[in-house]
Amino acid sequence: MSRLEELKTRIKEALPGLECVIGWQKGYDLLHHTPLFMRSEADVDKLEWSPLNVHNPAVYLPPFRGKKVGVVVKGCDSRSVVELLQEKLVNRDEIVIFGLPCDGVVDLSKVKAKLATAGVTAGQVEAVSHNDKTIVVTAGGKAVSMQMTDVAADKCLRCQFPNAVLADAYVGDPIAPSAPSPAADADLTALDAMSVPERMAFWRYHMDRCIRCYACRNACPMCVCRDHCIAQSREPHWLSQDDTVTEKLMFQVVHAMHLAGRCTECGECQRACPMDIPVLALKKHLNRTIHDLFNYQAGVDPAAIPPLLQFKVEEDNIKERGW
Numbered sequence: 406m407s408r409l410e411e412l413k414t415r416i417k418e419a420l421p422g423l424e425c426v427i428g429w430q431k432g433y434d435l436l437h438h439t440p441l442f443m444r445s446e447a448d449v450d451k452l453e454w455s456p457l458n459v460h461n462p463a464v465y466l467p468p469f470r471g472k473k474v475g476v477v478v479k480g481c482d483s484r485s486v487v488e489l490l491q492e493k494l495v496n497r498d499e500i501v502i503f504g505l506p507c508d509g510v511v512d513l514s515k516v517k518a519k520l521a522t523a524g525v526t527a528g529q530v531e532a533v534s535h536n537d538k539t540i541v542v543t544a545g546g547k548a549v550s551m552q553m554t555d556v557a558a559d560k561c562l563r564c565q566f567p568n569a570v571l572a573d574a575y576v577g578d579p580i581a582p583s584a585p586s587p588a589a590d591a592d593l594t595a596l597d598a599m600s601v602p603e604r605m606a607f608w609r610y611h612m613d614r615c616i617r618c619y620a621c622r623n624a625c626p627m628c629v630c631r632d633h634c635i636a637q638s639r640e641p642h643w644l645s646q647d648d649t650v651t652e653k654l655m656f657q658v659v660h661a662m663h664l665a666g667r668c669t670e671c672g673e674c675q676r677a678c679p680m681d682i683p684v685l686a687l688k689k690h691l692n693r694t695i696h697d698l699f700n701y702q703a704g705v706d707p708a709a710i711p712p713l714l715q716f717k718v719e720e721d722n723i724k725e726r727g728w
Contacts, residue, residue, distance in 0.1 A: 408505055408577040409454045412477070415574045416449050419475060419501055426475035426503070427462040428452045435530045436513060436542070440465065443475075452477070456511045456535055456553065461485055461671045464626040466495045473499045479507040480566035484669035484704025485626040487571050491704075491711060492667070494629055504569030506580040508537045509553055509561035514681070516542065516556050523549045554586075560672040560685075563589030570705055592686040593693070611682045612653040621674035621684050622660060627667050635659055661687040666695040666711045669704040698722050 416426050420443065430441035430451040438457040442465075443449045454477075462476050463485035478486060483504060489495045517527050525544040532543040541550045554562075563585040569575060596604060619636060622628045635643040636656050643659075644652055661684075668688040675685040695701055699712035699720065712720075719725065 409452070412454065412503060412505060412576045413449050413452055415576065416443065416452070416475065416477075416503060417446050419574070420444075420446070420449065422473065423475045423501060424469065424472040426477065426501075427465050428477035428503075429454070429458040429460065429462075432457075434527075435533045436516065436527055454505060456509060456540055456557075457533070459510045459513070459558070459676060461624075461626055461673045463489060463671075464624060464673070466500065466626070467629050470495055470499065473501070475501040475503060477503045477505070478569050478572070479505075479510070480564065480568050480570065481507075481560065481669060481671045483569035483571055484566060485671055486704075487707050488627060488667055488669055488704040488711075490571075490707050491709060492714065497707075501574070502569065502572045504572035504575045506577050507564075507567050508580070509557040509564070509567075511540060511553070511556045512558040512676075516540070516551065519551050519556060520544055520549055523547060525549065558672055558676070559589060559592075560670055562586035566705075571707055590689070592683055593689055596686060596690065608654060609650050612657060613650050614680045615653040615657070615682060616680060617648070617653060617656070618679065620677040620679060621657075624673040624677035625664070626671065626673070627664055627669075628660070657684060657687060660684075661691055664688050665691040666699070666701060666713045667703055668692055 420426060426443040428441045428443060429438045430453055432439040436457065438453050438455065438459070440460055440462060441448065441451055443452065458479065461482045462478065463482050466474065466476060466486065466489055476486065483502065486500065486502060490497055520527055520542060525547055529545040530542055534541045538553055539550055540553060540556065541548055565582045567582055568579040596607070599607060622634065622636070644656060670685065670689060670692060672685055674688070675683060678684060692703070695712060699722065701709070701712050703711065
C-alpha cells in the first residue's frame with residue numbers, strides 16, 4: 406500500500422468523529438492543487454500528496470474552533486499548527502493532525518520559467534508526474550524534466566523540518582533534513598549588503614507596486630485578527646485608503662512586526678502576492694533577530710511561549726543593567 410493510500414485509510418477511519426479533514430485535491434488545471442475539505446469517503450478519495458500541495462492548510466483551522474477537525478500537514482504546515490496551539494487560537498483536543506514526510510513543494514513561477522525555456526507554456530500542460538527528486542511536466546507534446554532542487558520553493562531550500570513536528574497519525578518513514586542551500590537566504594544576504602538608504606529605496610520600489618489586496622494577510626495562518634486588522638479598522642483609524650507608498654509600507658511593516666517571533670516562514674504571504682513582492686524577507690529578518698535575542702524558533706515546541714507573548718524581568722541576551 407502506498408503512503409497516500411495508507412493516509413486515506415487512516416483518514417476514513419477517523420472521519421466519522423470529525424467535522425471534516427483538510428487536505429489537497431487536484432485543482433483547475435494539472436499544475437495546481439487546491440484545498441480539499443473532506444466530509445465523506447468520496448471526498449477522501451480525492452486527496453492528493455505531491456509537490457503541488459503548496460497551500461498551508463493551517464490557515465483554515467481558527468474558524469473551526471469549537472468543532473473537531475482533522476488536518477493533513479507538511480512539516481512547515483505543522484509548525485503553523487503548533488504556533489496556533491501555543492497561542493491558544495485552536496484547542497489541542499479539537500485537532501487531529503495527519504502527517505507525511507515532505508520532499509518539498511514547487512514554486513510554480515520557477516516551473517513556468519522552465520516550461521518557457523523549453524518553448525511551451527503552462528496552458529499546454531497535458532500531464533504531470535513526479536518522484537522524490539524530479540518533476541516531469543508534459544506540455545505541447547514535450548516532456549520537460551525538472552530537478553526539484555531547481556524548481557523547489559525557496560523555503561524548501563532551507564527546510565529543517567521535512568517531517569511534522571506534531572502529529573497524531575504519521576504515515577511513512579521520517580526523512581532527514583538536508584543541509585540548507587546557500588541560495589535559501591539570498592534575499593537576506595542581499596538586503597544585508599545594502600546601505601540603509603539603499604534598503605529603503607528597495608522597499609519603496611516594491612511597495613509602490615503593492616495593490617493592497619491583502620492576499621499576504623489572508624494567506625497567513627497567524628493573521629487571525631482579520632475583523633480588527635489595522636488595514637480596515639476605523640476605530641482607531643490607523644491607516645487611510647490612500648494609494649501611497651507610505652501607507653503600503655506602514656501596513657507591511659506592522660504586519661511583519663505582528664508576526665515577529667510567530668512567523669513559521671511557510672511562505673504563503675509571498676506565494677499569494679500577485680505582484681511578486683518579496684514580503685517574506687521582512688518576516689525572515691525579524692525571525693533572525695528574535696532567534697539571536699531569545700534563541701527561539703517559532704512553531705517547534707508546543708509547550709513553549711513565544712518570547713513576545715511573555716514577560717521576563719531580564720532577558721538572557723538583553724543586558725539592560727549597569728549601563
